[in-house]
Amino acid sequence: MTQSREIHLVRRPVGTPVATDFDTIQIPIAPPAAGEVQVRNLWMAIDPAMRGRMSDAKSYVPPFALDAPMEGPAIGEVIASNDPAFAPGDLVFSRLGWREIFNAPASALQLRDKTALPSQAWLCFAGMPGLTAYAGLVRVATLKAGDVVFVSAASGAVGSIACQIARNMGCKVIGSAGGPDKTAFLRDILKVDAAIDYKAEPSLTKALAREVKAIGATGIDVYFDNVGGDHLQAALALANNFARFAICGMISQYNVTGAPTVPRNLTMLMTKRIRMEGYIALDHMDLETEMVEQMTAWNVAGQMASAETVYDGIDKALDAFNGLFTGANIGRTMVKLS
Amino acid sequence: MTQSREIHLVRRPVGTPVATDFDTIQIPIAPPAAGEVQVRNLWMAIDPAMRGRMSDAKSYVPPFALDAPMEGPAIGEVIASNDPAFAPGDLVFSRLGWREIFNAPASALQLRDKTALPSQAWLCFAGMPGLTAYAGLVRVATLKAGDVVFVSAASGAVGSIACQIARNMGCKVIGSAGGPDKTAFLRDILKVDAAIDYKAEPSLTKALAREVKAIGATGIDVYFDNVGGDHLQAALALANNFARFAICGMISQYNVTGAPTVPRNLTMLMTKRIRMEGYIALDHMDLETEMVEQMTAWNVAGQMASAETVYDGIDKALDAFNGLFTGANIGRTMVKLS
Numbered sequence: 001m002t003q004s005r006e007i008h009l010v011r012r013p014v015g016t017p018v019a020t021d022f023d024t025i026q027i028p029i030a031p032p033a034a035g036e037v038q039v040r041n042l043w044m045a046i047d048p049a050m051r052g053r054m055s056d057a058k059s060y061v062p063p064f065a066l067d068a069p070m071e072g073p074a075i076g077e078v079i080a081s082n083d084p085a086f087a088p089g090d091l092v093f094s095r096l097g098w099r100e101i102f103n104a105p106a107s108a109l110q111l112r113d114k115t116a117l118p119s120q121a122w123l124c125f126a127g128m129p130g131l132t133a134y135a136g137l138v139r140v141a142t143l144k145a146g147d148v149v150f151v152s153a154a155s156g157a158v159g160s161i162a163c164q165i166a167r168n169m170g171c172k173v174i175g176s177a178g179g180p181d182k183t184a185f186l187r188d189i190l191k192v193d194a195a196i197d198y199k200a201e202p203s204l205t206k207a208l209a210r211e212v213k214a215i216g217a218t219g220i221d222v223y224f225d226n227v228g229g230d231h232l233q234a235a236l237a238l239a240n241n242f243a244r245f246a247i248c249g250m251i252s253q254y255n256v257t258g259a260p261t262v263p264r265n266l267t268m269l270m271t272k273r274i275r276m277e278g279y280i281a282l283d284h285m286d287l288e289t290e291m292v293e294q295m296t297a298w299n300v301a302g303q304m305a306s307a308e309t310v311y312d313g314i315d316k317a318l319d320a321f322n323g324l325f326t327g328a329n330i331g332r333t334m335v336k337l338s
Numbered sequence: 339m340t341q342s343r344e345i346h347l348v349r350r351p352v353g354t355p356v357a358t359d360f361d362t363i364q365i366p367i368a369p370p371a372a373g374e375v376q377v378r379n380l381w382m383a384i385d386p387a388m389r390g391r392m393s394d395a396k397s398y399v400p401p402f403a404l405d406a407p408m409e410g411p412a413i414g415e416v417i418a419s420n421d422p423a424f425a426p427g428d429l430v431f432s433r434l435g436w437r438e439i440f441n442a443p444a445s446a447l448q449l450r451d452k453t454a455l456p457s458q459a460w461l462c463f464a465g466m467p468g469l470t471a472y473a474g475l476v477r478v479a480t481l482k483a484g485d486v487v488f489v490s491a492a493s494g495a496v497g498s499i500a501c502q503i504a505r506n507m508g509c510k511v512i513g514s515a516g517g518p519d520k521t522a523f524l525r526d527i528l529k530v531d532a533a534i535d536y537k538a539e540p541s542l543t544k545a546l547a548r549e550v551k552a553i554g555a556t557g558i559d560v561y562f563d564n565v566g567g568d569h570l571q572a573a574l575a576l577a578n579n580f581a582r583f584a585i586c587g588m589i590s591q592y593n594v595t596g597a598p599t600v601p602r603n604l605t606m607l608m609t610k611r612i613r614m615e616g617y618i619a620l621d622h623m624d625l626e627t628e629m630v631e632q633m634t635a636w637n638v639a640g641q642m643a644s645a646e647t648v649y650d651g652i653d654k655a656l657d658a659f660n661g662l663f664t665g666a667n668i669g670r671t672m673v674k675l676s
Contacts, residue, residue, distance in 0.1 A: 228605065250605045267566065267588045270616035278608035 006069040006099035038080040044097030072097035133161040135284035136246035145170030153226035155182040157332040160307035233263035307331025344437035376418040382435030410435035471500040473622035474584035483508030491564035495670040498645035571601035583614040645669025
């Protein structure tokens with residue numbers, strides 16, 4: 001019988017997850033029952049929200065069960081099907097990562113076009129990170145050609161796609177990331193117009209002012225916010241009148257207790273007539289088809305670089321996860337499972 | 339020859355303006371020259387921005403000249419005309435307040451309908467305060483029937499109109515103001531659904547939560563912000579998903595030095611998908627005709643109460659001005675000049 005490996009959570013981690021919180025289980029996989037499909041995972045994506053589900057604190061998603069495989073976005077290939085909607089060779093998206101081979105009801109799978117894009121792109125620029133960046137810029141921030149766009153956490157899974165969308169739509173892009181490797185990635189791979197190493201800047205506002213001037217602009221028209229805090233303050237300070245801010249994340253603020261120290265300049269919302277809007281990609285699934293078409297066209301034209309840190313094999317999954325928190329990873333964190 | 343009185347700024351005030359910073363001058367008014375119109379002011383409106391123009395600090399409007407009449411919105415009646423566009427008896431708006439009778443070029447005057455509304459309404463609900471409230475609610479916050487609307491500084495010139503617009507458009511309205519006289523005004527005259535005396539509440543967030551519950555709602559859909567700070571924090575805390583915030587003013591923040599202490603909960607923009615937009619009424623002059631029609635209809639139907647604190651005669655103008663800063667005035671501060 002077909003053998004698979006899957007990673008179980010066996011103990012709820014305290015602080016940084018360690019190897020003994022998990023177990024890699026080898027199990028036999030029976031042929032798919034009626035209405036089931038058998039899938040070999042090719043790739044899974046790792047994201048920080050998984051840490052929350054390892055704990056049993058109350059949240060809007062349930063915690064991972066103990067002694068069961070964890071979950072997460074994955075792309076796989078159908079290897080056997082007992083459902084008329086799927087056939088061997090089909091490329092499918094599921095939430096059933098952290099395992100190599102599995103049987104699942106057809107309803108847990110979504111077909112993906114295997115000819116248009118590299119398979120892992122469905123977890124990256126043609127997946128939720130792509131939709132998040134696209135909805136934020138195109139719908140929330142009503143991006144238009146000629147805008148000057150500032151992206152924080154620009155080397156991250158979503159930020160790296162946001163930079164490229166803005167560049168491809170005829171905008172000038174200033175990205176911020178931490179450290180020289182990441183700013184080199186912004187310049188060399190994402191081809192932004194200016195990159196700021198926020199860890200090396202005593203004042204992010206002064207750094208942004210300098211880069212705005214360096215690209216021949218007077219201010220920013222759009223801010224794609226993943227960070228909040230001093231990045232938001234700098235964006236407010238350099239905003240042009242009628243600027244639009246898409247608030248995708250405020251990672252600097254999640255663990256702040258007590259009073260935040262920034263932004264001090266929220267009144268600029270009014271004097272500069274800024275629109276600032278928070279959003280969640282799941283509210284914008286109606287844009288998915290348009291987004292995939294656009295991303296595919298850009299990819300074919302060589303204008304959408306994949307931005308991934310790849311770990312090879314299910315044995316490296318925990319390293320991949322912990323890499324999220326050390327700041328080592330650039331772009332989407334991926335595990336190649338097959 | 340016709341005699342007029344006008345108030346000159348003779349010295350730039352330090353702190354609270356005092357009587358000796360001003361002089362009331364009696365002058366003769368010649369018949370209007372060619373292209374000029376002679377106007378007797380009926381009403382003028384006083385607003386806090388005039389304090390800024392009494393100083394010579396750099397701003398987006400020039401300071402008042404010394405030894406010349408000050409300026410401000412006024413409504414008057416044409417008493418003689420040497421321009422074909424105006425005739426005696428016409429009602430006109432100008433920026434030439436702080437004087438009783440004056441000659442001005444026709445280009446400095448705008449005709450107003452004298453039959454539709456009481457003349458002072460053109461400085462209040464059918465003037466800039468009306469446009470400010472209307473544009474903020476209808477355009478910026480995309481108000482719709484059934485919304486729960488929170489208005490801060492609800493007894494002020496703009497807030498008092500915002501409360502009534504929202505009520506007339508089929509919304510539930512919660513207003514906040516300082517002191518029992520003002521909250522009584524909100525309830526009795528503006529007919530809001532709930533009124534909060536922010537000076538009497540140890541926690542504005544708790545007070546807003548209590549009033550939201552009292553009117554049978556789960557949260558607020560629209561926040562009309564004149565105050566910022568802890569009012570904005572309470573609005574974020576009680577916002578429903580997809581709430582819209584029109585940022586008209588943030589008066590609590592203008593004199594804050596150092597780091598602001600509120601709002602601590604700006605990340606709710608994202609989790610609740612809130613849209614927060616600053617605006618300035620002058621960008622929305624295209625709404626003026628629609629606004630005046632709507633306000634006139636509501637006024638005729640008895641659904642738009644005037645909210646004014648009236649001082650009688652040009653000799654009371656300085657009292658009117660200082661009343662702005664003691665918190666004594668409710669609604670628009672007006673001086674009846676004739």
